[in-house]
Amino acid sequence: MVKRIYLLLLVCGWFLAGCTNSREANLEHTTPDGPTTAMTIAIVGDGLNPVIRNVSYVPVELEDLGKVHSRSFDGLIIFKDKFDEAAQPKNKQFFKSIDYPVFFIGAEEILTAAFYSEDITLDQVKGTRSGPYASGFVRAEEGGYRTWDIDLPNNPTDKDKGLNTIIRICNIIEDYKRTK
Template sequence: MKQLWLLPILLLCLAGCGMDQLVDDGHEEPEEVEIGEYKYEGRLLTLAVIGTGEFGTLTNITRHRLSSLDDLLKEAQLDYDAIFITKSAFQQASDPSYASFFNSVDIPVFFVEADEVGLWTFTNKEETLESARIENAGFIQGYWNASGDREWTAWSFPKPDGPEDNTVWVDVMSLIESLKE
């Protein structure tokens, strides 16, 4: 009878054995994010974001907001899975002085809200935002210059159906993850 008080303590110990323990090994496991029928279950992605604007609500994405392309170019090594440039930074990004960067960068680059401009605006020194206007371009356009020899792979993603539609963002993040495999 005296040892009955140990029973609740024993039960708590046994219940705790089945719980996952957090181990700080420097590696962050991504959260599983449910978005409608879509899930991004991939690894944690690190993105450089130049410009303002909201995109996606995925919580397993680390965004490093940079105030300008100059901040990005000052970094000795680009330790990002991808670069995102939003519409608010298009004027700066279309400056001919950045064309060599866009032609040589070897990580994926995505332009957000680019539905009125072509990718060549940023890679061709002779093009401007005004001269490269096109209709119905992809809301998100991206490319990857994997070899550094302008042998690009390019993508175009449609505009989300509304603020709650994150399927496009899940597709973009899944693509970025697949490029690193």
């Protein structure tokens, strides 16, 4: 009789444990809260600039970034249509010297080190991996680079690829500013 009760408790516990896992999957497509402090994000390329509280965007061209570098940006987002231009040798020095995070949206098939490393070109790393949807880096004070990766949930929606990704980038930038 005692064995049957233990078996019944074991089976019930197993079913209850299975139920909690399925609930977590529903949270994947939720929109995160946005940043709580005001920030200015430079945008390069053709991409979505959703309205997010406390975030203002400044569209810029890559060739102008060096000139407006003295302007105070909190972060930089580069869209896929400008990756080839951003990876040119003339821009690598800029990416090595800026002190705010740079994010690349649509970066699944590249390695972002191609934008700051002299030893790696974008052509060498294109299509060599299946990585995060968005990836970013910033030069660390102690040398090297601090990096971030943003993955999409399973079966991503347009909202996941647009608004939710940009909010997550803004939250990372806000955390970076706070802890830097």
